[in-house]
Amino acid sequence: MRCKTLTAAAVVLMMLSAGCSTFEKVAYRPDINQGNYLTPTDVAKIQKGMTQQQVAYTLGTPMLQDPFGTQTWFYVFRQQPGHEGITQQTLTLTFNSAGVLTDIQNKPELTK
Numbered sequence: 001m002r003c004k005t006l007t008a009a010a011v012v013l014m015m016l017s018a019g020c021s022t023f024e025k026v027a028y029r030p031d032i033n034q035g036n037y038l039t040p041t042d043v044a045k046i047q048k049g050m051t052q053q054q055v056a057y058t059l060g061t062p063m064l065q066d067p068f069g070t071q072t073w074f075y076v077f078r079q080q081p082g083h084e085g086i087t088q089q090t091l092t093l094t095f096n097s098a099g100v101l102t103d104i105q106n107k108p109e110l111t112k
Contacts, residue, residue, distance in 0.1 A: 029082035035063050037073040038091060043106060052099045061094075071095035 038059060045058050055073070057063075062073035075091040096104035 006052050031054060032080040033077070034079075035077040036060060037077050038075055038089070046093070046101070046104060048065055048104065050101045052095055052101075053058075055093060055101060059074075071097070071099065 005017065015047065024093075040057060046055060050058075052071075057077060063076045064074040066072035066074075071094065073093045073095070075093070077090075078086065078088045080086045090105075090107050092103075092107075093101055094105075094106040096102050
């Protein structure tokens with residue numbers, strides 16, 4: 001009788017602790033990477049005065065282009081490691097009407 005009680009108590013204890021956060025890191029969660037992966041050396045190659053073709057050759061195609069007629073390109077990289085917080089880096093490039101790069105915004109800044 002005592003063995004059955006101990007077994008039942010052990011089963012109940014296992015079922016109650018199955019949802020605890022202490023076991024969260026035991027389960028595998030894959031890293032999720034989305035967007036344009038840019039290294040600091042890639043970003044350092046971009047300079048004002050470059051054409052859209054030169055930028056596309058250096059960085060690849062942007063993730064987003066402004067649909068409202070302005071010549072703005074967005075390179076977005078979002079990273080979600082398995083058990084860590086989400087990080088996002090956005091490189092915004094603005095071109096004039098002739099297709100020449102006039103402004104570079106890099107948030108948060110990619111550094112070497």
